[in-house]
Amino acid sequence: MTSEGQETAGGYGEFALIERLRSKLSASAKGPGVLVGIGDDAAVIDAGGGKCWVISCDVQVQGMHFPAEGASGFSVGHKGLAVNVSDVAAMGARPLYALISLGVRDETPLSFLDEVYESINREAQNLSMSVVGGNVTRTEGPFFIDVFIAGEVERESLLLRSGARPGDQILVTGSLGNAAAGLYLLNHPETKIGHEIKTMLTYAQIRPQPRVEEAQAISALRQATAMMDISDALAGDIGHICEASGTGAVIWEHELPISSAALNLASVILTDPKEWALYGGEDYQLLLTAPISAVPALQEAVRAAGGGSLTPIGEILPASEGLCLQKRSGRVPLEKRSWDHFGKPEKI
């Protein structure tokens, strides 16, 4: 596996690579029972009896998705599970079972591995999930964790990216930008900011909470038209919904729900917190669309599920209007900037 004189993965660009690999699998990608295959956050399989299985996996590599030094095993285990749970939950499915693959170095401390498993065990219990297997292998490279999740959803409650219609409201749970603000603090530990704000924002980055109960409440209502989680960034993820639905969209910049902690940090470091909300990613909030008449019921359902707010942040438009950002000064095209570096695990 030498690369002299050959094209390499690093030189090819991430999205081109993903497209290239997808095309190699075209013949085996969609057999019987596959409702959603390659190209979405999770696959959906018709399990019969009006039920679907939703399955997904994602790798996290040390030095890529968490720091090479200083990340606790608690955070690594927690996030490894959470990002995958989020993908499955955001389709309306109840995450039920997990398998965990670990790549371990000889010099990996036992205490670190203990923490990884303890946090997975705790989080699985919180979510009423079962960790049913996995495997451990040795690697000479960085430690990695690959988590596979299987969940179940009634076919009628399944929510995909593809159901949005012009006129639908665009809604988001909770606050946006906390994870990006937390990443700033991890990279700038010298920042002068209150302890509580620092803890809240860094935890949003290292211990994201997938919105499982809120997603269940939303899918049970059967009034939302499309849903996904915000992992890359709002600006990119709304584009995924529009592409799958054949629509355009406008995001109302001044309606973006930004936490007081993020506003506070932004004022200290003199940055625009809307940048975090639009382009920062990793918030693992739910992004959904629904007819305007359904919004009050959805807001009430999310509140009842313990999830706090569900905020309208824009509207689905006809495809011809493209993707735009409504600023106070007028509409501008929405930049597609997001986390598209090659280090992020990208779904094929």
Added chain:
Amino acid sequence: MTSEGQETAGGYGEFALIERLRSKLSASAKGPGVLVGIGDDAAVIDAGGGKCWVISCDVQVQGMHFPAEGASGFSVGHKGLAVNVSDVAAMGARPLYALISLGVRDETPLSFLDEVYESINREAQNLSMSVVGGNVTRTEGPFFIDVFIAGEVERESLLLRSGARPGDQILVTGSLGNAAAGLYLLNHPETKIGHEIKTMLTYAQIRPQPRVEEAQAISALRQATAMMDISDALAGDIGHICEASGTGAVIWEHELPISSAALNLASVILTDPKEWALYGGEDYQLLLTAPISAVPALQEAVRAAGGGSLTPIGEILPASEGLCLQKRSGRVPLEKRSWDHFGKPEKI
């Protein structure tokens, strides 16, 4: 994640590490619907309506499970899929869906990745499986591939390690030792042996063929009492069946089915091919137990499935008799030697 003055994974020993990690997951290991959880080759979930889902994953790391230099992407993709398919099939399940996680270096040649996906695509088509998703991430360490498989089986046809009873015959599909003989040839390319033999044995090592149709035929008969695939080695794997079933066993050394190719190589390099068959591993043949009265029907079913031979190689004994090897000179305890280095992915 520094290890100064701390206990490390490498210093702890593989089996102790696995046990330690398993214990951390005890609280979340067996929720509702989990028929088989941590500790088997695959997990089994009650899907309702008399059906079970069987799910499994296994990582292969470059330099650990395939050579750092010289392994083709075809072989890496093929084996990554095959070893996981084998785990699911050996419980009697039909493998249906796969997810593929790849860890890719910047300098990984595109041609290598193309080969990985092309071989997975081809093998999935051969097995009528759908590759429904996965993800690609960057790593600075060795290339790795983690494959997740989901399959389905009727609950009445499910075969576990735990059903063997004293008096049952121990049976194995195909030949044993080819993969170990192939590994010898890969490590000793200067060996003077015919081209056909070399190809056949090295392919047994680098392109193992999971016995899916044979496993389906066996489980459909509902006469076998226990089954698993031979991945570690016969000597270790029969121990797993005995442990799960609460029995002992005797293996008849002179009944071990060894291919003429392996016999030929063994005579050239002056080694005992029974060592390969007993302790070599990676043959991915099926190891099963059944009452003696069921053996002719099982042999006919395997033959009809295109699988060739099903050979009686021993008998299940009461637990008090332990694990033994019947040699011409008499019975000796069966050594538990097998592939237990830390590099092999070990199921938790």
